[in-house]
Amino acid sequence: MKKLFNLRKGLVLTSLLSMLFLAACNSEESDKDASAAGKDTIKLGLLEDHSGDFSLIGLQKLHAAELAVSEINESGGLLGKQVQLIAPDTQSDNTKFQELARKLILQDEVDVLMGAVSSASREAIRPIVEQNKILYFYNNQYEGGVASKYTFATGGVPEHQIQTLMEGLIKDYGPKVYVIAADYNFGQISADWVYKETVENGGEIVGEEFIPLGVSQFSSTISRIKDADPDVLITLLAGAEQSAFYGQWANSGVRDIPMGTTVNMAQAYEHLRFQPPALENMYVTATFMEELGKSDLEIAPKAQEFVDKFYKMFPDDKYVGMEAEAEYSAIMLWAKAVEKAGTTETDAVIEALETGISYDGPAGLVTIDGKTHHAIRNVYLAHSGKGHEITFPKQWEAIVPDWLSTEKGVDLTTKPEFVQYNPLD
Structure with missing residues (x-):
């Protein structure tokens, strides 16, 4: 009899513990549901x-x-x-x-x-x-x-910017292209795209340099560019330090080599940060610039x-x-x-x-x-004049990447x- 009583007592205790456990679980799930439902942002x-x-x-x-x-x-x-x-x-x-x-x-x-x-x-x-x-x-x-x-x-991306840029620059200025680019995946892969598009448009790469981020002195690079005598200079520089290139380029006295880029001016507004003519005769294929608002474009x-x-x-x-x-x-x-x-x-x-x-x-x-x-998206060709005035000589609509x-x-x-x-x- 005592043994049967203890067995029943054990069953009741086990049942009670199970009920408490289930209640706790249900409460926890309810709290989660309430939290999700009550999420107001x-x-x-x-x-x-x-x-x-x-x-x-x-x-x-x-x-x-x-x-x-x-x-x-x-x-x-x-x-x-x-x-x-x-x-x-x-x-x-x-x-x-x-x-x-x-x-x-x-x-x-x-x-x-x-x-x-x-x-x-x-x-x-x-x-x-x-x-x-x-x-x-x-x-x-x-x-x-x-x-x-x-x-x-x-x-x-390159379909928007590099394909359009290289076709126009080689046609208007000549086939010899020099590239300076930031030394990480943006610059390296973008330079590969420039190479691909240059070759497909009948041009050649006459020089290519990859500049570590943080570098701000470019005298030796400018000397090599002058020696190569390119028709076009492509700059794929990044960050505040590398943008120092443009002031040094202007001071070098070179005036007859156009620059092309996918980033400068449209990103970090170098045409406003540097005194003219540092960005003279630069082209950028941009998806937006604030100067679009003052243009005659639709x-x-x-x-x-x-x-x-x-x-x-x-x-x-x-x-x-x-x-x-x-x-x-x-x-x-x-x-x-x-x-x-x-x-x-x-x-x-x-x-x-x-x-x-x-x-x-x-x-x-x-x-x-x-x-x-x-x-x-649309792409707008922006050009910087001698006084860094921005014009948009061409646009491309709805380019599919x-x-x-x-x-x-x-x-x-x-x-x-x-x-x-x-x-x-």
Whole structure:
């Protein structure tokens, strides 16, 4: 009898413990559900350089993001919620990029990650993005070739900039091309694209140099350029230090060699920072420059409206360049995709973006190419005169960045990839 009583007592105790355990589990799940349901903001993580070598561009992008988020929130937010911008300073330090990317993803639990000026910074965090399967926007001109299921690139790429630039310069000035480029993946791969397009247009590379980031003295480089006597000088320099080249180039007395670039003037406004004629006779294939607003192009009113809004919010800023526009337009594209998906869930937003989301903004219509995750956009040829006055002698409409899809068979809508292709592979 005593044995039976103890058995029943044990069964009752076991049952009670099970009920308590289940109650605790249900309570925990309820807390999670309540937390998710009660989440009153959508979090946008932004990694840009507020300080350091790339801060001239990074601050423009930060402020463009703040402008875009403020406009979205003033219009009612997304899915009935306000967008919260979390934007720590990455300090132009790739180790800091990695640390802050992990923090934003794992601790802050952002719904989307954007940012990076340099390609080195992008490549420092892309593996973290892919490991954590989070949506990432790289809103910057770059060397092209990234095929990643979780990455969308909204800035200019070689199809927009280098193909157009080299065809025109070789036709107008001659076949001999000298290239100086920043010594990291942006400069190296962009130089490969310049080589490819130079050869295809009947030209030749008569000199090529890769300059380490942080270098600001160019006397020996200028001497080698003079000795090579090129018809065209292509400059693919990056960062505040390397831009010192232009003042030294102007002081060298060379006046008859045109310069071509995909970055300078449109990014870090060297035509305003340096006294004329440092940037005389420079061409840049730009996706946006603030001077578009004063041009006679059809896009001028929209460009000027964006510039005016930017300076109203940030009156002490010095310039509104193409990466500011890329950041702003990317946030608007993301917002439209979130609204279409009806959620911030990564796969659903990617699927919405891949349908070809468009935004008609400061630089004209920008549309996501679903296969490559890059942007179909207009390109404007900008020229700097003797007094650094900017004119736009040519424009190209709706250039499709299709090298990845046509040459490499990339279709991210059907086959996820996580690589960067090179034009000379």
